[in-house]
Amino acid sequence: MSTFNKLLRQLLLILVFSFSFYAFAQQRISGTVINSSNKLPLPGATVQVKGTHRTVQTGIDGKFTIDASVGETLVITSVGFENYEVKVGSVSQVNAEMVSLEPTLGEVVVVGYGTEQKVNLTGAVSVLKGEELVNRPTATISQAMQGKIPGVSFTTGPYGFEPGAALSIQIRGQGTPFIVVDGVPTISLNGINPNDVESMSILKDAATAAIYGARAPYGVVLITTKSGAANGKLTIEYSGNYSVIQPIRMPHLSDSYTAALAYNEAAENSGASPAYTNATIDRILAYQADPSLAETVPSLSNPVLWANNLESNANYDWFNVYYGDGRRHQHNISLSGGNKGVTFFLSGGFVGDGGILQIGKDNYRRYNANAKLDASLTKWMKLVVNTRYYNTSRNTPTLDNQANYEGLFAQVARTPASQYLKSPNGVVSIQSKIPFIRDAGNDNTIINDIVQRFATEITPLNGWTINADFTIQLTHKQFTSNNFTIYEDNVAGGPVLQGSSSPSFVAKSQDLNTYRTLNVYSTYKFDAGAKHHFSMMAGYQHEHAEFSQLSASRNTLITQSVPSIATATGTTNANDDVNNYATEGIFSRFYYNYDNRYLLELNGRYDGTYKFAEGKRWGFFPSISAGWNASNENFWNNIKPYVNVFKIRGSWGSLGNQLNAAPYQDLALLGTSSNLQWIINGLRPSFTTAPNLVNPDVTWETSNTINLGFDLAFLRNRLNITTDIYERKTFEQLGPAQAVPAVIGVVNLPQSNNMETKTKGWEFSFTWNDNVGKDFKYSVTGILFDYTTTITKYNNPTGILTTSYAGQKQGEIWGFVSNGLIATQAEADDINTGFIQQGISGHLWKTGDVRYTDLNKDGLITIGANTVSDPGDQKVIGNTTPRYQYGLTLRAEWKGLDFSMFWQGAAKRDLILSGNMFWGFISGNQSSIFPGHLDYYRDVDADKYKGLGKNTESYFPRPYLDLSMNAKNQVTQTRYLLNAAYARLKNMQLGYHMPGLILRKTKLQNIYLYVSGENLATITDMPDHFDPETANVGVAGNGKSYFSQSAITFGINLRF
Amino acid sequence: MKKYIYMVVLVSLVACSKNLDQPPQDQISNSQYWKTAQDLETYMYQFYRVFPHFKNLVNIVPNFFIGNIGSDAVYGSDHQVMTAPATQLNGTGTATTSGGNWNWVNIRSVNIFFENYQKVNDVPGNINHFVGEAHFFKAWLYFEKVRLFGDVPWYTNSMQIDDPALYNPRTKRTEVVDSILWHLDRAVEKLKLRKDAAGTNNRLNKEVALIFKSRVALFEGSWQKYHAGTPFGTAGADPNKYFQSAVDAVTELQTPGKYTVGITNNGKPASDYNSLFSSRDLSASTEIALWCKFDKSQSTWSHNFQQFITRQTNDVNVTYQLIQNYLGTTGLPYDYGSVALTVKGSAFLTKIGTDCDPRLRQVIWIPGQTMWDNSAGTVLFTKPFLDKTGNAKNNTGFQLNKGVDPKDPTAGGALGFATACETGAVIFRYAEALLNYAEAKLELGQAPDYDKSLNLLRSRAGMPDFSVIADVNRLNYADWGYAISDELNEVRRERAVELACEGFRYDDWRRWRAHNLFLQKRPLGFPYLASEYPASLVVPTNADGFVDPFMGIIPGGYNFIVGRDYLESIPINEITLNPNLAQNPGW
Secondary structure: OHHHHHHHHHHHHHHHHHHHHOOOOEEEEEEEEEEOOOOOEOOOOEEEEOOOOOEEEOOOOOEEEEEEEOOOEEEEEOOOEOOEEEEOOOOOEEEEEEOEOOOOOOOEEEEOOEEEEHHHOOOOEEEEEHHHOOOOOOOOHHHHHOOOOOOEEEEOOOOEOOOOOOOEEEEOOOOOOEEEEOOEEEOOOOOOOHHHEEEEEEEOOHHHHHHHHHHOOOOEEEEEEOOOOOOOOEEEEEEEEEEEEEEOOOOOOOOHHHHHHHHHHHHHHOOOOOOOOHHHHHHHHHHHHOOOOOOOOEOOOOOOOEOOHHHOOOOOOHHHHHEOOEEEEEEEEEEEEEOOOEEEEEEEEEEEEOOOEOOOOOEEEEEEEEEEEEEEEEOOEEEEEEEEEEEEEEEEEOHHHOOOOHHHHHHHHHOOOOOOOEOOOOOEOHHHOHHHHHHOOEEEEEEEEEEEEEEEEEEEEOOEEEEEEEEEEEEEEEEEEEEOOOEEEOOOOOEEEOHHHOOOEEEEEEEEEEEEEEEEEEEEEEEEOOOEEEEEEEEEEEEEEEEEEEEEEEEOEOOOOOOOOOOEOOOEEEEEEEEEEEEEEEEEEEEEEEOOOEEEEEEEEEEEEOOOOOOOOEEEEEEEEEEEEHHHOHHHHHOOOOEEEEEEEEEEEEEEEOOOOOOOOOOOEEEEEOOOOOOEOOEOOOEEEOOOOOOOOOOOEEEEEEEEEEEEEEOOOOEEEEEEEEEEEEEEEEEEOOOOOHHHOOOOOOEEEEEEEEEEEEEEEEEEEEEEOOOEEEEEEEEEEEEEEEEEEOOOOOOEOOOOOOOOEOOEEEEEOEEEEOOOHHHHHHHHHOOOOOOOOOOOOOOOOEEEOOOOOOOOOOOOOOEOOOOOOEEEEEEOOOEEEEEEEEEEEEOOEEEEEEEEEEEEOEEEOOOHHHHOOOOOOOOOOOHHHHOEOEOOOOEOOEOOOOEOOOOEOOOOOOHHHHOOOOOOEHHHEEEOOEEEEEEEEEEEEOOHHHHHOOOOOEEEEEEEEEEEEEEEOOOOOOOOOOOOOOOOOOOOOEOOEEEEEEEEEEEO | OHHHHHHHHHHHHHHOOOOOOOOOOOOEEHHHOOOOHHHHHHHHHHHHHHOOEOOEOOOOOOOOOOOHHHHHHHHOOOOEEOOOOOHHHHOOOOOOOOOOOOOOHHHHHHHHHHHHHHHOOOOHHHHHHHHHHHHHHHHHHHHHHHHHHOOOOOOOOOOOOOOHHHHOOOOOHHHHHHHHHHHHHHHHHHOOOOOOOOOHHHOOOHHHHHHHHHHHHHHHHHHHHHOOOOOOOOOOOOHHHHHHHHHHHHHHHOOOOOOOOOOOOOOOOOOHHHHHHHOOOOOOOOOEEEEEOOEOOOOOEOEOHHHHHOOOOOOOEEOHHHHOOOOEOOOOOOOHHHHHHHOOHHHHHHHHHHHEOOOHHHOEOOOOOEEEEEOOEEEEOOOOOOOOOHHHOOOOOEEEOOOOOOOOOOHHHOOOOOOOEOOOEEEEEHHHHHHHHHHHHHHOOOOOOHHHOHHHHHHHHOOOOOOOOOOOOHHHOOOOOOOOOHHHHHHHHHHHHHOOOOOOHHHHHHHOOOHHHOEOOOOOOOEOOHHHOOOOOOOOEOOOOEEOOOOOOOOOOEOOOOOOOOOOOOOHHHHHHOOOOOOOOOO
């Protein structure tokens, strides 16, 4: 009330003043400038009389006075807001509501069980607006979020950037955060349509996450979806884009002749006979000269069949055969609107990702639908009904049941260039893997997910609200695997059955997860006098889930065109999987704000989980945070024109974690398996195995986080800076019980609350917003963050290096220090006769093998006792944790045109890669020869059938076609430590808003056209055929995952 | 204040809530188990996975499809080699860091059976067989440890994480072996006879336990005898006690009318021996005491064996050192060296295939034999695959065919690289017991009854009866490094021939301390005839014209480290964790 009175008094005063000057042509105009979104005064806005030099700025209270004549125009500008123009009329009072262009400190931020003004936040919260996520050609929302939020890093799953790939998210280097959409916990971001997102809040410190207690040990991502606006109008929006995608940093095979020479050299190094016979090499040469010749001949070992692999003579770059251009498209449509009583938002979306695989089916598509209805039933009761639905479908090749999806990448990479594709009869070879991938059937996973939420807000008294919501989520997953029989041809042209693909079979499973959650909470806000603002909240949450799976498979399909269990004739195998889940908790919050200067918040949550034994189930997790808006102090007024905002925030909080704990560790449960690897009485019986070891004391992990943050704005709010530093200590973390002798006979020891870690980090973000002249606006946004995690306590009394140890930095790489390649035979002789490198390998050491540095000066290269105190000649040679991750966004707008550019990367990272994609040579049938692998050591001349000529200053060591011989050189060591730092142009976009002139002729309010490019450039020292984002992932080994892609996208947004 | 009272009430209500009681719905706890004899049977099934066969060769290359038939090449033997010299023979091993064969999961599992089985309330007749299986497997699992590591800690119970027994030192070797034999005696007592066991010879039975007992006892007797006085010697050694135990086990097996044992002899010396290893069904053979059956329709329970001994070799190559053990058809030593001076290449194979023990033709390919006769056509063997590459390459000229069935649908790779072969795997056969008996009897200084033992094997092969002969060429292939009687030498020869390429050789040379067979020597192949192969093919041969595959790789021969390589290293990590555990000699 008092503010209103004050305002009224001032208005009256102004009026009096105005009248007194009315006699003059130039009158004194006064007014207030406020932010339209939160109705708060907007300080530092510029008020100018158009065409003159008469300029003033608004004060802290948003007020200004200026002299102007009737008929002149006032232009009010403020960075981040649309310009406001008003003609001076007879009234000398101007009240301007400025419409925000960009998020600023004035915005309202969604936090756990409520909202807060950003200016009054005390914890570490980052906000990402929905606009940042749209118009990106990524299939999933997580890919669009990467690099936009300080402290949040993203990594691909084991399959890399497969169609529909969801990145995993880590806040401050911890595990997967808790994701809440409109108050409802969600397992994955994958089903969320980026176009439905109004905003995201990322709660990073313990104080902001504490209200979610048990579920949120690693921070929270809160997503608020769009609602209709109560403006009495219907708005229809359409957005769509179409992308052409291409693999980037994809390897290529050396031609078959070069590869054959290299294979033969490696075979000779291993003491084996040539991998390619002279006759085969002659055929390869003839074929290369005349590709119309046959790609293969009858096999030497069985002339009825065709020769394969190193015996055939084709010349294929299998990567080019398998991977190429792909298409991806997205369409979204929404209807929204409403009036004072009811608003609605309806949307539908479609994403189709055809992937880059040229052979077989490997694709993803998703449909989304979202309906949200907000109704004010009475003055004191609101109701929200929200239905979200998605349907995704993912197809992958089954690979003849020989391998899982990852087999695709492994098989293509190990197929030699000389393998034939088509036999002289014109039939595709099995060893080209094309029948495996194209004809052997597909795995299909369809997920149907529906979330129905009912929420109500009751306001019994002014300042008191009661919220209750109940949500039910049904997730149904349907998996079908069709496994068909495949054939190639023999020399006579008859079919040859691929035995492993017979019998054909079909496997299916159906999962249903039913999840229910109830939240009830109540908030009471009151003021004591003008300056003391209080708020209190308390609530209860309960969740319960039931999961059940039924799976079955059956052999021998009657026909491959109707694959089903009913149309198969073999025995049926069936299995089930049933489990329940439950947590509950109560929580409360106390908030105090003194005059928007001093802020204090207390949170507490008492949580229980089904996972632990009775007596260990419950934990209490409190937090406290405080803030000081120094720039709201009177003494700041002199500095205010330069430093517009200066706020200090500090928090301490404790969080509980049950996510890492497997349930039932207090019970000795027997293992059960079917299909014993032995036949008794004609059948493979089911059998049981020994019960696990138990630990009845497993309970909550606890982590305490201290966070200190600063929010600053400078130069008329054009420069905004937010920075945070934090330290997170985790206690009673679940670790392996301890390193115990193997005679215990248990491989997976029960977890125990015995480990401690410490993460230290900082985050920095800035935004610079400005305009040059009226039409040109630009902004620069940058984020930079870093963290390191150290294990401070670990049950490893001997310090053995096969497991973690106290003092270990997360991601550290132990290895040997290389000392070049052995250059002379004399050097090699010394090593052999002195058994110097016997600790690495017992094989004979030759020139071109790696020489290792004797760090402990004992004359031998060994792993010592393989402990921290006696690591032999090993030491920490690098760290795989990405350091100094950053994102940089540049934007510019000129009239209807806009341009943006977004770079993302990590400034420091080490990687050790292994396997055939890195080394080229592994063994006879697990090698991949790329041009980059040819820089290997050789000290003999080449001839027509062997070798590539001398190259003693090589990067790679002497190659062998034998795993155990290559082991001499392929141990973890400094010579092959890679610098995995990178900078990537993630996105560049050029867009155009059709001018009003054209729009007026249509019913459209807005037409926006854009073209954008994704992953257009990468700066890194990594080998050309490894992508810095996917190099070390791959279930089948390094580099064996779906390649990263570039995309060129054309898009259009329409608004009616 | 009221608010706080309300809070306290709410907290206590929530804490008492039963919402969080969610017991497991698809797992059985230990206290719910161990009720019926069926529970015991279901639990014991898991241990059948320990037997080595085509799909399960413990701790060597997975999917090593030649199974036991090729396992000597991997473990290390003078009779079978691969492209690279075996680590064990060549002294190129390094101490393991962790894991390897030092795996105790199954021993804990069988101890858990002993801790729980008495909870079952049933008559002994219904549970005895399963208890017998547990005794057998405990013995099997510990014998695996003794074979590879020597004396090891003996555990009777499963342990918790804080059990001080985890840090026990090794138990005395004699105590460990005596405990193994004690368990085998219990197994013999409680297991059913082969004819009564559910699953007959796919199931453990008294006969298997007795054969295994003779194996363990013979191994231990010879180890204690021949390693005496070396770093691998046994404190309190008493070799004769164990030789006697081996003899007793076989004598028991020969009790008239009691056990189902015999030597399968259908009067077809050209194929009777081979058919033991090439059949899909061995349930009728009284010789096969235990075998692993394969059936593709049982969730692809099948393998790749026939492909790997026909169209391919999987890099398993028989050596001249084995071949020289085969006697001529007359029962007298055959002078391979003299023959090789004039007859070379394929002709040499043809000649020895005719002149020698018919079992030779059933171990290596002889020109003219049918390799496969099925949907991939009919193909005869003409010459060894010296000129082929990769998995089809042969390095010695003696190309393995033991167990071949040309009619098998997968022979010749007729079904592509397909895991579709159903040839059965022999785990225990009576012939071994007879060889164990003869050897143990001789070691005791007693005369074996050859009519009840080796002559049964000779007769099946169409060879004359066993006789003691003096082979003047013996040092070329049987230079033991110490003197033994001609009779013992001939028994060892018969063992090499009858059990050729079945995975026994690695243990045999180790228990005989016979590194002299190969130390600083190189394995050889057949006498090479260059005109049979393309001129460009380079095959290393020695001065006498024999293929010499390791000539370039180990010019000085095998570099076996005598004071070290008889036992595997205890993983370094285990010694770090338990300083009471002493490392094996030399490591």
